Amino acid sequence: xxxxxxxxxxxxxxxxxxxxxxxxxxxxxxxxxxxxxxxxxxxxxxxxxxxxxxxxxxxxxxxxxxxxxxxxxxxxxxxxxxxxxxxxxxxxxxxxxxxxxxxxxxxxxxxxxxxxxxxxxxxxxxxxxxxxxxxxxxxxxxxxxxxxxxxxxxxxxxxxxxxxxxxxxxxxxxxxxxxxxxxxxxxxxxxxxxxxxxxxxxxxxxxxxxxxxxxxxxxxxxxxxxxxxxxxxxxxxxxxxxxxxxxxxxxxxxxxxxxxxxxxxxxxxxxxxxxxxxxxxxxxxxxxxxxxxxxxxxxxxxxxxxxxxxxxxxxxxxxxxxxxxxx
Numbered sequence: 001x002x003x004x005x006x007x008x009x010x011x012x013x014x015x016x017x018x019x020x021x022x023x024x025x026x027x028x029x030x031x032x033x034x035x036x037x038x039x040x041x042x043x044x045x046x047x048x049x050x051x052x053x054x055x056x057x058x059x060x061x062x063x064x065x066x067x068x069x070x071x072x073x074x075x076x077x078x079x080x081x082x083x084x085x086x087x088x089x090x091x092x093x094x095x096x097x098x099x100x101x102x103x104x105x106x107x108x109x110x111x112x113x114x115x116x117x118x119x120x121x122x123x124x125x126x127x128x129x130x131x132x133x134x135x136x137x138x139x140x141x142x143x144x145x146x147x148x149x150x151x152x153x154x155x156x157x158x159x160x161x162x163x164x165x166x167x168x169x170x171x172x173x174x175x176x177x178x179x180x181x182x183x184x185x186x187x188x189x190x191x192x193x194x195x196x197x198x199x200x201x202x203x204x205x206x207x208x209x210x211x212x213x214x215x216x217x218x219x220x221x222x223x224x225x226x227x228x229x230x231x232x233x234x235x236x237x238x239x240x241x242x243x244x245x246x247x248x249x250x251x252x253x254x255x256x257x258x259x260x261x262x263x264x265x266x267x268x269x270x271x272x273x274x275x276x277x278x279x280x281x282x283x284x285x286x287x288x289x290x291x292x293x294x295x296x297x298x299x300x301x302x303x304x305x306x307x308x309x310x311x312x313x314x315x316x317x318x319x320x321x322x323x324x325x326x327x
Contacts, residue, residue, distance in 0.1 A: 006118035013098025083314035107145035131211030193263030198272035200239030
């Protein structure tokens with residue numbers, strides 16, 4: 001008899017309702033921001049409410065914005081599970097876990113996995129690069145959830161980041177080139193600037209892996225594949241308004257740099273994410289608003305539910321599932 005395996009697909013999650021901002025922010029301050037900046041414990045509730053007021057104002061101003069992240073993430077989960085079931089049937093199920101959103105926090109989902117009779121788990125951060133802020137946070141929460149009683153879990157496997165997989169990079173390049181093609185009716189390729197948008201990283205984090213190394217490597221891998229046809233390519237770091245030194249150039253500066261080199265059209269493509277979220281939509285949108293009177297702009301979506309991405313996502317974990325089923 002083969003063993004049943006649960007796949008735990010991990011992401012941040014985003015608020016479904018504006019009333020959830022304060023609680024979400026408090027979790028983020030305690031679990032995420034504290035990795036680079038240490039706030040006094042007593043100040044966190046106040047900071048969370050202050051940020052909530054800013055977020056409400058910002059999202060209301062953006063046509064009462066609602067993040068599509070959770071709906072897309074659920075469709076990604078369904079798509080990966082559907083493809084895995086073609087091989088494994090009901091012996092494999094895919095569960096989603098969010099770092100900051102109930103009722104899908106890791107401790108809640110692990111309890112459900114246990115209740116459904118699974119005793120082997122593949123931890124699968126659905127995130128492009130590894131860092132203490134992404135997969136590291138998920139592992140921290142999983143270990144905390146297992147600390148009181150982890151004896152039920154017979155074995156566990158982990159899929160590292162997928163930024164360097166050739167099939168992923170090839171899909172990204174083909175997707176970007178396909179998105180840029182309509183601009184070539186009006187501009188030659190040297191007049192098209194491409195901003196490859198990456199998750200911003202603080203540069204001082206107590207020696208922990210921030211994601212800057214893998215994100216930078218992903219950028220250069222993409223640049224190498226693109227620049228023979230499109231030489232005006234730049235990283236654009238999507239930094240947070242948090243004190244400290246952050247990665248450069250940010251998206252605003254990247255756009256200015258490319259315009260200074262003669263770009264007449266700018267393409268913004270988030271490559272540090274595979275699920276649309278408020279950063280990929282609102283933050284990039286703010287940069288576009290600043291330059292749209294100077295150049296034509298094109299904002300490409302993340303890969304989201306691209307069928308090739310979901311097929312890859314399922315295939316990447318076959319070896320880990322096979323390993324667990326054999327133990």
